Amino acid sequence: MADYKKPDHWQQKARKEGYPARSVYKLQEIEQKYGILKSRAGGCRVLDLGAAPGSWSLYILRKPDVEKNGFLAAADLSPLSREFDKGLFDGSNFFFIQGDITSAEVREALLSKGPYSAIISDAAPSTTGNHTVDAARSLELAETVLSYAENALASGGSLAVKVFQGGESGDLLKRMKVLFQTAKSFKPQACRGESVETYFIGLGFTKQPKI
Ligand SMILES: C[S@@+](CC[C@H](N)C(=O)[O-])C[C@H]1O[C@@H](n2cnc3c(N)ncnc32)[C@H](O)[C@@H]1O
Numbered sequence: 001m002a003d004y005k006k007p008d009h010w011q012q013k014a015r016k017e018g019y020p021a022r023s024v025y026k027l028q029e030i031e032q033k034y035g036i037l038k039s040r041a042g043g044c045r046v047l048d049l050g051a052a053p054g055s056w057s058l059y060i061l062r063k064p065d066v067e068k069n070g071f072l073a074a075a076d077l078s079p080l081s082r083e084f085d086k087g088l089f090d091g092s093n094f095f096f097i098q099g100d101i102t103s104a105e106v107r108e109a110l111l112s113k114g115p116y117s118a119i120i121s122d123a124a125p126s127t128t129g130n131h132t133v134d135a136a137r138s139l140e141l142a143e144t145v146l147s148y149a150e151n152a153l154a155s156g157g158s159l160a161v162k163v164f165q166g167g168e169s170g171d172l173l174k175r176m177k178v179l180f181q182t183a184k185s186f187k188p189q190a191c192r193g194e195s196v197e198t199y200f201i202g203l204g205f206t207k208q209p210k211i
Pocket residue numbers: 021023024049050051052053054055056057075076077078099100101102122123124125126141
Protein backbone atom coordinates (compact mmCIF):
# COMPACT_ATOMS: atom_id res chain seq x y z
CA MET A 1 0.00 0.00 0.00
CA ALA A 2 1.25 3.53 -0.80
CA ASP A 3 2.76 5.59 2.03
CA TYR A 4 0.60 8.74 1.90
CA LYS A 5 2.71 10.56 4.51
CA LYS A 6 5.92 10.45 2.45
CA PRO A 7 6.11 13.37 -0.01
CA ASP A 8 6.12 11.86 -3.52
CA HIS A 9 7.52 13.24 -6.76
CA TRP A 10 4.41 15.34 -7.50
CA GLN A 11 4.20 16.75 -3.96
CA GLN A 12 7.83 17.85 -4.00
CA LYS A 13 7.48 19.35 -7.48
CA ALA A 14 4.37 21.27 -6.37
CA ARG A 15 6.08 22.88 -3.40
CA LYS A 16 9.11 23.77 -5.53
CA GLU A 17 6.85 25.45 -8.07
CA GLY A 18 4.89 27.37 -5.44
CA TYR A 19 1.76 25.27 -4.95
CA PRO A 20 0.56 23.80 -1.65
CA ALA A 21 -0.77 20.55 -3.17
CA ARG A 22 0.11 18.03 -5.88
CA SER A 23 -3.43 18.24 -7.22
CA VAL A 24 -2.37 21.24 -9.33
CA TYR A 25 -0.91 18.81 -11.89
CA LYS A 26 -4.26 17.12 -12.31
CA LEU A 27 -5.83 20.45 -13.28
CA GLN A 28 -2.87 21.21 -15.54
CA GLU A 29 -3.38 17.93 -17.40
CA ILE A 30 -7.13 18.51 -17.68
CA GLU A 31 -6.48 22.03 -19.01
CA GLN A 32 -3.84 20.87 -21.50
CA LYS A 33 -6.12 18.16 -22.86
CA TYR A 34 -9.47 19.98 -22.86
CA GLY A 35 -8.78 23.74 -22.57
CA ILE A 36 -11.57 24.13 -20.01
CA LEU A 37 -10.16 27.44 -18.70
CA LYS A 38 -10.08 29.27 -22.04
CA SER A 39 -11.54 32.77 -22.02
CA ARG A 40 -14.93 33.08 -23.68
CA ALA A 41 -17.05 36.05 -24.76
CA GLY A 42 -17.67 37.08 -21.14
CA GLY A 43 -13.97 36.59 -20.25
CA CYS A 44 -12.57 33.87 -17.99
CA ARG A 45 -14.82 33.56 -14.92
CA VAL A 46 -14.19 30.41 -12.94
CA LEU A 47 -15.80 28.76 -9.92
CA ASP A 48 -13.57 26.39 -7.88
CA LEU A 49 -15.54 24.16 -5.47
CA GLY A 50 -13.59 22.33 -2.76
CA ALA A 51 -10.63 24.64 -3.29
CA ALA A 52 -8.42 24.22 -0.19
CA PRO A 53 -5.49 24.32 0.31
CA GLY A 54 -5.65 26.34 -2.92
CA SER A 55 -3.41 24.94 -5.68
CA TRP A 56 -6.12 24.99 -8.35
CA SER A 57 -7.12 28.51 -7.34
CA LEU A 58 -3.49 29.68 -7.54
CA TYR A 59 -3.05 28.01 -10.93
CA ILE A 60 -6.06 29.95 -12.23
CA LEU A 61 -5.12 33.28 -10.64
CA ARG A 62 -1.65 32.99 -12.22
CA LYS A 63 -3.08 32.70 -15.72
CA PRO A 64 -2.30 35.96 -17.55
CA ASP A 65 -5.86 36.46 -18.89
CA VAL A 66 -7.30 35.94 -15.40
CA GLU A 67 -4.75 38.36 -13.91
CA LYS A 68 -5.75 40.92 -16.54
CA ASN A 69 -9.54 40.76 -16.47
CA GLY A 70 -10.71 37.38 -15.22
CA PHE A 71 -12.46 36.41 -12.02
CA LEU A 72 -12.33 33.42 -9.68
CA ALA A 73 -14.77 32.46 -6.93
CA ALA A 74 -13.88 29.57 -4.63
CA ALA A 75 -15.24 27.73 -1.60
CA ASP A 76 -14.12 25.11 0.86
CA LEU A 77 -14.91 23.85 4.36
CA SER A 78 -11.29 24.69 5.24
CA PRO A 79 -9.38 27.94 4.83
CA LEU A 80 -6.88 28.37 1.99
CA SER A 81 -3.16 28.09 2.69
CA ARG A 82 -1.45 31.47 2.52
CA GLU A 83 2.01 29.94 2.17
CA PHE A 84 2.46 30.47 -1.57
CA ASP A 85 -0.12 33.00 -2.77
CA LYS A 86 2.00 36.18 -2.52
CA GLY A 87 -1.11 38.32 -2.07
CA LEU A 88 -3.10 36.77 -4.97
CA PHE A 89 -5.86 35.70 -2.57
CA ASP A 90 -6.28 39.36 -1.54
CA GLY A 91 -6.93 40.54 -5.13
CA SER A 92 -10.19 42.12 -6.26
CA ASN A 93 -10.57 39.41 -8.94
CA PHE A 94 -10.89 36.71 -6.25
CA PHE A 95 -13.72 35.78 -3.90
CA PHE A 96 -13.49 33.01 -1.31
CA ILE A 97 -16.14 31.74 1.05
CA GLN A 98 -15.36 29.23 3.78
CA GLY A 99 -18.26 26.81 4.22
CA ASP A 100 -20.15 23.83 2.92
CA ILE A 101 -20.94 23.94 -0.81
CA THR A 102 -24.19 22.07 -0.11
CA SER A 103 -25.42 24.86 2.20
CA ALA A 104 -27.87 27.53 1.07
CA GLU A 105 -25.63 30.34 2.32
CA VAL A 106 -22.58 29.28 0.29
CA ARG A 107 -24.71 28.49 -2.73
CA GLU A 108 -26.36 31.93 -2.74
CA ALA A 109 -23.03 33.72 -2.33
CA LEU A 110 -21.47 31.82 -5.23
CA LEU A 111 -24.45 31.93 -7.58
CA SER A 112 -24.64 35.69 -7.11
CA LYS A 113 -21.14 36.00 -8.65
CA GLY A 114 -22.01 33.98 -11.77
CA PRO A 115 -22.45 33.15 -14.55
CA TYR A 116 -19.13 31.34 -14.92
CA SER A 117 -17.27 30.26 -18.04
CA ALA A 118 -15.95 27.20 -16.17
CA ILE A 119 -16.87 25.36 -12.98
CA ILE A 120 -14.27 23.00 -11.54
CA SER A 121 -14.43 20.82 -8.47
CA ASP A 122 -11.83 18.69 -6.75
CA ALA A 123 -14.10 18.35 -3.68
CA ALA A 124 -13.71 15.02 -1.93
CA PRO A 125 -15.40 13.70 1.22
CA SER A 126 -13.33 12.57 4.20
CA THR A 127 -12.89 8.89 3.45
CA THR A 128 -14.06 6.09 5.74
CA GLY A 129 -12.22 3.23 4.01
CA ASN A 130 -15.55 1.69 3.03
CA HIS A 131 -15.56 2.12 -0.74
CA THR A 132 -19.35 1.97 -1.10
CA VAL A 133 -19.87 4.70 1.49
CA ASP A 134 -17.03 6.86 0.14
CA ALA A 135 -18.24 6.54 -3.48
CA ALA A 136 -21.79 7.49 -2.43
CA ARG A 137 -20.54 10.59 -0.57
CA SER A 138 -18.31 11.61 -3.45
CA LEU A 139 -21.26 11.23 -5.83
CA GLU A 140 -23.42 13.44 -3.60
CA LEU A 141 -20.78 16.17 -3.81
CA ALA A 142 -20.48 15.75 -7.57
CA GLU A 143 -24.30 16.00 -7.90
CA THR A 144 -24.14 19.26 -5.94
CA VAL A 145 -21.46 20.53 -8.31
CA LEU A 146 -23.59 19.64 -11.32
CA SER A 147 -26.48 21.60 -9.82
CA TYR A 148 -24.17 24.65 -9.58
CA ALA A 149 -23.42 24.15 -13.28
CA GLU A 150 -27.09 23.88 -14.18
CA ASN A 151 -27.73 27.19 -12.45
CA ALA A 152 -24.63 29.26 -13.07
CA LEU A 153 -22.64 27.94 -16.03
CA ALA A 154 -22.65 30.19 -19.09
CA SER A 155 -23.83 28.68 -22.34
CA GLY A 156 -20.82 26.99 -24.00
CA GLY A 157 -19.04 26.72 -20.62
CA SER A 158 -17.02 23.81 -19.21
CA LEU A 159 -17.21 21.61 -16.14
CA ALA A 160 -14.60 19.36 -14.50
CA VAL A 161 -15.74 17.44 -11.43
CA LYS A 162 -14.00 14.81 -9.34
CA VAL A 163 -15.87 11.55 -8.75
CA PHE A 164 -14.86 8.33 -7.04
CA GLN A 165 -15.46 5.56 -9.57
CA GLY A 166 -18.11 2.97 -8.83
CA GLY A 167 -21.64 3.08 -7.46
CA GLU A 168 -24.00 5.19 -9.52
CA SER A 169 -21.35 7.50 -10.95
CA GLY A 170 -22.15 6.34 -14.52
CA ASP A 171 -25.60 7.90 -14.16
CA LEU A 172 -24.03 11.28 -13.46
CA LEU A 173 -21.97 11.05 -16.64
CA LYS A 174 -25.13 10.15 -18.57
CA ARG A 175 -26.83 13.31 -17.23
CA MET A 176 -23.79 15.34 -18.24
CA LYS A 177 -24.01 13.95 -21.78
CA VAL A 178 -27.46 15.55 -22.03
CA LEU A 179 -26.32 18.92 -20.68
CA PHE A 180 -23.03 19.25 -22.61
CA GLN A 181 -22.01 18.83 -26.24
CA THR A 182 -19.34 16.40 -24.99
CA ALA A 183 -18.97 14.65 -21.64
CA LYS A 184 -16.34 12.09 -20.73
CA SER A 185 -14.33 10.60 -17.91
CA PHE A 186 -10.61 11.42 -17.64
CA LYS A 187 -8.05 10.19 -15.14
CA PRO A 188 -4.93 12.39 -15.08
CA GLN A 189 -1.53 10.71 -14.76
CA ALA A 190 -0.94 12.72 -11.59
CA CYS A 191 -3.67 10.72 -9.82
CA ARG A 192 -2.10 8.09 -7.61
CA GLY A 193 -2.10 4.76 -9.48
CA GLU A 194 -4.35 3.00 -6.99
CA SER A 195 -6.69 5.98 -6.54
CA VAL A 196 -10.36 5.44 -7.37
CA GLU A 197 -10.79 9.08 -8.35
CA THR A 198 -11.50 10.25 -11.84
CA TYR A 199 -12.80 13.51 -13.34
CA PHE A 200 -15.92 13.94 -15.42
CA ILE A 201 -15.36 16.63 -18.02
CA GLY A 202 -18.24 18.47 -19.69
CA LEU A 203 -17.52 20.71 -22.68
CA GLY A 204 -19.95 23.10 -24.37
CA PHE A 205 -22.82 23.58 -21.90
CA THR A 206 -25.92 23.51 -24.05
CA LYS A 207 -28.33 25.42 -21.76
CA GLN A 208 -28.64 29.00 -20.58
CA PRO A 209 -27.75 29.60 -16.90
CA LYS A 210 -30.83 29.96 -14.67
CA ILE A 211 -29.45 32.94 -12.70
C1 LIG B 1 -8.45 17.24 -2.63
S1 LIG B 1 -8.91 18.63 -1.73
C2 LIG B 1 -8.89 19.91 -2.94
C3 LIG B 1 -7.51 20.33 -3.35
C4 LIG B 1 -7.51 21.58 -4.21
N1 LIG B 1 -8.05 21.33 -5.55
C5 LIG B 1 -6.13 22.17 -4.37
O1 LIG B 1 -5.61 22.10 -5.49
O2 LIG B 1 -5.59 22.69 -3.42
C6 LIG B 1 -10.61 18.36 -1.46
C7 LIG B 1 -11.30 19.46 -0.70
O3 LIG B 1 -12.71 19.27 -0.75
C8 LIG B 1 -13.23 19.94 0.39
N2 LIG B 1 -14.63 19.58 0.63
C9 LIG B 1 -15.15 18.35 0.85
N3 LIG B 1 -16.48 18.44 1.07
C10 LIG B 1 -16.81 19.76 0.98
C11 LIG B 1 -18.04 20.48 1.12
N4 LIG B 1 -19.19 19.86 1.38
N5 LIG B 1 -18.00 21.83 0.98
C12 LIG B 1 -16.84 22.47 0.70
N6 LIG B 1 -15.65 21.83 0.56
C13 LIG B 1 -15.63 20.50 0.69
C14 LIG B 1 -12.30 19.50 1.51
O4 LIG B 1 -12.38 20.36 2.61
C15 LIG B 1 -10.93 19.53 0.80
O5 LIG B 1 -10.25 20.71 1.07
